[in-house]
Amino acid sequence: MSTTTQERYSKSDELERSRSRPRTIIGTLLTILAFILLGIALLPLFLVIIYVIIRGASRFDLNLFTEIPPAALQEGGGIASAIVGTIILVAIASVISIPIGVLAAVYLSEFSSGRIARWIRFATNVLSGVPSIIIGIFAYGVVVLSTGTFSAVAGGFALAILMLPVVVRTTDESLQIVPQEVRWASVGVGASDFHTVLLIVLPAALPAILTGTTLAVARAAGETAPLIFTALFTRYWPSGLFQPIPSLSVLVYNYAAVPYENQQELAWAASLILVLLILLTSIISRWATGKSTY
Amino acid sequence: MSALERNQEDRSDRQQQNTEQNSEAVLQTEDLTVYYGKFAALRGVFMKIFKNKITAFVGPSGCGKSTLLRCFNRLNDLIDGCRVEGKVIYRNKNLYSKKIDPVEVRRRIGMVFQKPNPFPKSIYENIAYGARINGYKGDLDELVERSLQQAALWDEVKDKLKDNGLSLSGGQQQRLCIARAVALKPDVVLMDEPCSSLDPVSTGKIEDLIHQLKQNYTIIIVTHNMQQAVRVSDLTAFFNAEEGEKGNRFGYLVEYDKTEKIFENPQEEATREYVGGRFG
Numbered sequence A: 001m002s003t004t005t006q007e008r009y010s011k012s013d014e015l016e017r018s019r020s021r022p023r024t025i026i027g028t029l030l031t032i033l034a035f036i037l038l039g040i041a042l043l044p045l046f047l048v049i050i051y052v053i054i055r056g057a058s059r060f061d062l063n064l065f066t067e068i069p070p071a072a073l074q075e076g077g078g079i080a081s082a083i084v085g086t087i088i089l090v091a092i093a094s095v096i097s098i099p100i101g102v103l104a105a106v107y108l109s110e111f112s113s114g115r116i117a118r119w120i121r122f123a124t125n126v127l128s129g130v131p132s133i134i135i136g137i138f139a140y141g142v143v144v145l146s147t148g149t150f151s152a153v154a155g156g157f158a159l160a161i162l163m164l165p166v167v168v169r170t171t172d173e174s175l176q177i178v179p180q181e182v183r184w185a186s187v188g189v190g191a192s193d194f195h196t197v198l199l200i201v202l203p204a205a206l207p208a209i210l211t212g213t214t215l216a217v218a219r220a221a222g223e224t225a226p227l228i229f230t231a232l233f234t235r236y237w238p239s240g241l242f243q244p245i246p247s248l249s250v251l252v253y254n255y256a257a258v259p260y261e262n263q264q265e266l267a268w269a270a271s272l273i274l275v276l277l278i279l280l281t282s283i284i285s286r287w288a289t290g291k292s293t294y
Numbered sequence B: 001m002s003a004l005e006r007n008q009e010d011r012s013d014r015q016q017q018n019t020e021q022n023s024e025a026v027l028q029t030e031d032l033t034v035y036y037g038k039f040a041a042l043r044g045v046f047m048k049i050f051k052n053k054i055t056a057f058v059g060p061s062g063c064g065k066s067t068l069l070r071c072f073n074r075l076n077d078l079i080d081g082c083r084v085e086g087k088v089i090y091r092n093k094n095l096y097s098k099k100i101d102p103v104e105v106r107r108r109i110g111m112v113f114q115k116p117n118p119f120p121k122s123i124y125e126n127i128a129y130g131a132r133i134n135g136y137k138g139d140l141d142e143l144v145e146r147s148l149q150q151a152a153l154w155d156e157v158k159d160k161l162k163d164n165g166l167s168l169s170g171g172q173q174q175r176l177c178i179a180r181a182v183a184l185k186p187d188v189v190l191m192d193e194p195c196s197s198l199d200p201v202s203t204g205k206i207e208d209l210i211h212q213l214k215q216n217y218t219i220i221i222v223t224h225n226m227q228q229a230v231r232v233s234d235l236t237a238f239f240n241a242e243e244g245e246k247g248n249r250f251g252y253l254v255e256y257d258k259t260e261k262i263f264e265n266p267q268e269e270a271t272r273e274y275v276g277g278r279f280g
Helices: A022-057 A062-066 A080-111 A114-129 A132-147 A152-177 A180-188 A193-222 A248-255 A261-290 B003-018 B065-072 B102-108 B123-133 B140-150 B170-182 B200-213 B226-232 B259-264 B269-275
Strands: B025-036 B039-050 B054-058 B082-090 B109-112 B188-192 B218-222 B235-243 B249-258
Touching: A022 A261, A062 A080, A080 A114, A080 A152, A080 A193, A080 A248, A114 A152, A132 A152, A152 A193, A180 A193, A180 B109, A180 B170, A193 A248, A193 A261, A193 B123, A248 A261, B025 B065, B039 B065, B039 B218, B039 B235, B054 B065, B054 B226, B065 B082, B065 B188, B065 B218, B065 B235, B102 B109, B109 B170, B123 B140, B123 B170, B140 B170, B170 B188, B170 B200, B200 B218, B200 B226, B218 B226, B226 B259, B235 B259, B235 B269, B249 B259, B249 B269, B259 B269
Parallel strands: B039 B249, B054 B218, B054 B235, B109 B188, B188 B218
Antiparallel strands: B025 B039, B025 B082, B235 B249
16 A cells, blocks of 8 residues: 555645635734734834823923922923933933943954853843843942932933943844954954054944944933932922932923823923934834944 | 885975976975964975966865965964964075064965955055055056056956945956066965956966066966866966874875976876865
């Protein structure tokens, strides 16, 4: 009893697509299902954006960008001081974390040996997984307690620690995308490691590094937890690096749940600005990545 | 010393006599062995590279010919776990002595790679880069033009020197890489299968170019293409690979002689089989 002669595929004679074939029906159903699930996955994103726009748009005017937040029961006002505060905080964080992060990544990608690099990469991943509130407590312990005051520097320090692993990882990844042959070419014309990294590898990876850094900045700008007990909050314009400083995210946290309608509206407006900020940076970074060399 | 190694030494003595020419030796290896990790990838090479000659390295994959090529400009230093024993003599100095600065070596011994690898910069900068970092004092524009002319690329790119080097075709990119190498006025140009990723027309152009460069440079070319070795080289070295005691493959130099001799009347059976196309 030979099976080989009995074997037959259930091939039909037609080459045309048949709607009634089970394969076609299952394929169509699964495609529809996948599409619906995709819609469900994207729904929160659109709902958040739309809701924030609807609630925030009512106060989206010039006053928002020029006036400081009002006191309780006071009418009007804006969130100008919080915008400036967020910019200052992010600037401090960037000044600390970007040079350290980029140089650390250069070491990781270009100079370290496999074993050490594995451990540093692992440590970086652990750091990026640490909850931001814990980073806030750490900054509180290190900066606030030792300087004796809540301050912009303490907040910037906390955000810097938050940004650091993102900067290291994205820079590391973008440096590794640069083909080994290009480094060899540079070394082959008698370039030192210094010249190769500075003049060939870093410029080739720059668009990707900028993208990663921009996303890190955007993420830091939206963080609340590490700022609550480092930068604290004030209604007024930032008065110094060693003074408490307002920020958009803490403003949302403080004002969203108070019983005053004016403050609630400002919280929504601040949310809108944060969302727009993150959208904008994502778009810019997409655009920059599109221009990358490799 | 194993029988194999003794055998290799006998052979290398004969090779050195065979290839003794009136031309002076620019590079010379003495019992060169290269390890990747624990295992030798190339064992016991004795050979001389002669001035203003084109020397071709041929042999099956894994026979260590590219590894040997990279010993000449210490590019193996960049490969993790690579270790070199023996000597490479250049200008009466051992390149693997501790006192030697590999950066200085690479300025004198240029390299063209298998895959064209221009810098992601303008055509002009591709050539000017090496000159700048090496403290070139002359007129950069002139150097760029002269180098591109030497690489037979000038007429094709003279109107777009500011364009990115990566925008050129594969063949043009490889000629740009050759221009980049000759711009440094090296003593020796190492070429690691420079035509393996190019079409026949570009290959022809590169081969013509290699012939012209011979007047001023000593060239070593690794190739998988027998006809190419016959077309371009004066001397040919045939390498083969063998299983070692622990099953690891290593390469060694089988025969090194004038190209006609290698292809028409080789002394070794393995060479005869390889150039006759019977294996590899």
